[in-house]
Amino acid sequence: MELPTILSEAIVEFSKLPGIGERTATRQMLHLSNWDKIDLLKFGESIKALSELKYCQDCGLFSEVEFCHICLNEERKNSGTICVVESVTDALAIERTEHYKGLLHVLGGVLNPLMGVGPEQLSVKKLIDRIRKDQISEVILAVNPSLEGDATCSYLKMYIPESVAVERIGFGIPIGGSLEYLDSMTIGKALENKRKL
């Protein structure tokens, strides 16, 4: 049985989301088709409104005004520390810990020449400008561990002034993790990163 065009169009759109296959999209859109009209209109509008989101001109986080409250926070500005992350989601994860009191900087991805992502596609120049302008003395690269992430870190290190301490976030066993189930790469890194008790 062929699905109505309205439905198949919604399925095509929905399956563009990461991790959503055609089957899940079909199930979800069939579920949506049972919703009240008013709820569907509200949902549709909320998706459309996402195109109105604004970002901080400095760090790339969400902000209704030109600069976000983190970049405007004097205490965080004076910390002399900037933490570089790949995405807004990663920045939010750092913020959620409430452990970090320095500035943030969203790169917008990692270098991936095969996918056409070079330094121009990322917020690299802005980062170097900020390091100079805000008199940063410590850069924490909280880039995820992957081939591209590692390459990005090496690349950034080259362009960051030598007077600035450049560090990468620690790798090892996650809290609650178990050696039995972790991959050898992680365990290897954890052994490398051992610390005196």
Add this chain to the structure above:
Amino acid sequence: MELPTILSEAIVEFSKLPGIGERTATRQMLHLSNWDKIDLLKFGESIKALSELKYCQDCGLFSEVEFCHICLNEERKNSGTICVVESVTDALAIERTEHYKGLLHVLGGVLNPLMGVGPEQLSVKKLIDRIRKDQISEVILAVNPSLEGDATCSYLKMYIPESVAVERIGFGIPIGGSLEYLDSMTIGKALENKRKL
């Protein structure tokens, strides 16, 4: 860090979908926030358009016109068989097999008095009317196995004319399934439903 209102509203809407928690919704909406404006508007519109979906007056499947192509198909109409399913999704699953050549009927759920679902909330009266009108001789209850599904089947049996054969879809080991991993209820049913080779 607080999320912008636009984003948190989209997250609230998105997490109303079945199986989507706040975390997944956040991740998906953050992903959406990177989409081009034109794609977001298209996605939003496709969700809103779902409120325009039309259903067949007889069986409850999708149909742009009053009656769907299954209900209008003379061959299927003359089969004298009607297959009762809970939802449009289940009806689509039956159609996908290409094994079934009779009529379909979407109940719209199963009896669940605790959740306020009685016979009036389901398409029960319409089913009985169709059985009479279309001179149905065989009703296949393809209702899913659950307490409520079983109760619904017993209820329907009472109201279907005695001259009509009422059957329930077969339960047993699914193809590709393994006794080792199946629950005892399924294996019990499979033993009950053994067939001569």
